[in-house]
Amino acid sequence: MNIKEPMTKFGYEKVQAEITKLKMVDRPQTVKDIEEALEHGDLKENAEYHAAKEKQRLIDGRLIELSDLISNAQIIDPASLAHSRVSFGSTVVLLDVDSDKEVTYTIVGGCESNPDIGLISFNSPLSKQLLGKEEGDEVRVKLPGGVKEYEIEEVKYQEIVFECN
DSSP: OOOOEEEOHHHHHHHHHHHHHIIIIIHHHHHHHHHHHHTTOOSTTOHHHHHHHHHHHHHHHHHHHHHHHHHTEEEOOGGGSOOSBOOTTOEEEEEETTTOOEEEEEEEOGGGOBGGGTEEETTSHHHHHHTTOBTTOEEEEEETTEEEEEEEEEEEOOOOOOSOO
């Protein structure tokens, strides 16, 4: 049984664009590079040939990975969901109980995550422990860096900004 991968329309289109680029630009160029390298003769000492074949192998692997992701994609419009509790697409304002520092995260699909701008994967350890919680809840989360205690200050939906300007 395949596990569905939640993502927004933006994430789906981003993955589709990468597949198209790999198929239409990168792979054909790599095939040309292999053909050119073959013209140089002796394959044992032909670094260009071996580099191009490795690049082709990586491209093919990435295409398989992205195709699997697309086939398991479940496109969700976060605006259509209730955000009284933390769910996919929720923006969550957390107060670190120890440091009194506020942090804000938005829960998105794995291919859309960018922790540097506050977008965390639906499958991340933090997200998994926040899902279903609501404003005012205190939560102790086990993270790779240790245990943290947060109070959920706010759960809301706001338009998701996927890229920094």
